[in-house]
Amino acid sequence: MFENVSRRNFLQVSAAGVAILGLAGCNGGGSEGGSEGGEGGSGSIKVGIMGPHTGDNSSYGLACLNGAQLYFKQLNADGGVNGKQIEAIVYDEKGDATEAVNAYNRLVQEDGVTGIVGDVTTGPTIAVAQASVADNMPCVTPSATAADVVTYGSNYFRACVTDPEQGRVMANFAAEQGYKSVATLYLNGSDYSEGVNDAFVEEAEAQGITITAQESYSEGDVDFNTQLTNIINTNPDAILVPNYYQDDGMIVTQARAQGYDKVFLGVDGWSGIYGGSENYADAADLHDCYYCCAFSSSNDSEVAAQFIEDYEAEYGETPTNFCALGYDAAMVLANGLAAAEEAGFGAGSEDYKQAVIDGIAGGTVEGVTGSISYEGTGDPIKSSLIITFAEDGTEETFEVLEA
């Protein structure tokens, strides 16, 4: 009866078969995950780590991941939390909010985690923050700086300071250094760059500093001479450049070429401008540049030095700001988990999650990016470093600003 089946029909049937197998495979995978989730909780504590590990923002995601995994590894070597080993489950979300929500739901529903380190970038983190409120799931983001992230519920914390906070830190620094007039050059359409710029301008004007010009440029620009000419004509004492290091390098080089030899101010996006895999500006041009940052490999505090040594031993490269923030975020979460374990609640219960959140909110950890504590919100109270450059381009810690 099937003698008339042609090659075409055969292909159709096999294509349909493959599709059905694919769907069935999905279901199978799902139920497996579920049963694993049920077994866990006796000998180990499950935590999730999520971030963009592929795609445009993968450098940040991977840096945070490395930092967090290093901390959990060290913690496990020291005996874990309350005698239980930490089991980290890692998911990539490709920098996409939809994938981030899926990864979050999977961590909570199928893997049964008790806390999450993530997400890394702003948009996906907000999506996860909104989804996590209903579960009251304790989450610590290493690096999402938008104000919204911690406002949805009491369960979300961050290890870094916000963009506007960095702007205010730099404005205070400018006032302290006695600059009378400052111009700014920011990236139009970037919430990071605009957020810093707006907060800086507001705080600087409150401190009596004149803002002589606010110039902007667009994503992908490589020639800043027009904006720089306008800025230099207003003769400011300093120029604020709140962007990432690739742009900062070009701006500094072009400004020095135009003969501007005064001060540049920056924020943590400057981290990596010199001495990384590539140098984005000449060492000679980086004189009188100051930026604020949570962590620098030049920081000579004991905790930071130990972290740098361990990180280099583990991964064979110098840790960046994001590695340190990932490490600290993991530390903050582990601190909360320790509090919950001491209280003796059953893993995964509502009381347990609340105990983790209370533990984080009430505790203080000595992180590699400074001492981190929380005062009623998910925003940390922590110190920042002001970094400058030596003659040969290496970074130096200029001063430590206490919170």
Place this chain on the structure above:
Amino acid sequence: MEEEVMTEKRPIISAGGGPRLEGADRKSLPMPARYAINAVVVLVLLVLGELMIDGGVVNRYQSTVLEQVGIYIILAVSLNIATGYLGQLPLGHAGFMSMGAYGCSIFIIRMSEALGVGARDFVTGSPLALALVLGGLVVGGICAAIAGIIIGIPALRLKGDYLAIITLAFAEIIRVVMLNIDDVVGFDLTGGAAGLTGIPGYSSFLLVFGCVAVVCFLTHTMMKSRHGRAILAIRDNEIAAEASGVNTTYYKTLAFVVSAFFAGVAGGLYAGCVGVLQPAVFGFMKSIEILVMVVLGGMGSMLGSALSATVLTILPEALRAFSEYRMIAYAIVLILVMIFRPQGLLGSYDFSLSRIIERVMNRDFPWSRSKGTAEGKEAADA
């Protein structure tokens, strides 16, 4: 032999119309009965899905993925109107999706403030919140449709590559407008680069798949009507269609606007599912992603679009355990399908439940029939 018949047939195939036994003794279902059967099947599936979610058989992770499957089905089916039925190649579907997403969520956020509807009401599903969501989806659809008219009238004078480029450019314009409109007009509308936040999570399995059913039904009936036939005529031969009195500009714009409207509805559902909108999400790659679904499923096949949207949405999630390799698997599926079935998984075949029932009623099964119809078809072609 049979291959030849299939290629000859291609232009006629559209929404429906497979080989049929002609003759007075063929039993057929009356139209109301067909609609009733389909409506019952859809209702049963929706209730079954909802019961499984309520009963905890399907957990929230799986139901969220299902919601995304539904959203992508709407996007693929709507793009299929412009690509498969109208025969154009627009690359700006993400632009319409973003118009709908922003239109819908801004409407819902503002109206719920004005009417005092809290975020909890959207989850519990109070009547006012439900009305607001449905209103929001229509508003989102209308915003996208207006964008579709503005883009469609100038763009549809062009064909092929030129149309692809101009729609691509318009979608980029929409994205850049979303990014910068706050600074230009001077008040909070889209939230700019930081994104629009605080969108209540109103998307649910029932809402999304209710919309899928409505969109598929409307598309199907439109393609069966004289408007749909005119659109198919334009695809098959624009000059012949115009010579036969089809107002080509009108019908091209109509197909384009309907496609944009449904994409807007899908955008609205997306906003409610994810809860945050950033213009960067609706870039060029999103348009390509949707187009891949349509091409993979078969241009001109609604079932194909739905099937490939389902597979391509679930595949990356199902392979999550393999993390780095999952994108390779995704790419390999695309390559294999394009090598072995360049016309897409289903070509231009479309599924019709009533056609199958009629065949069963007539004892007209593939194995008993294939020889007879092939001959009959040849005779008809000669």
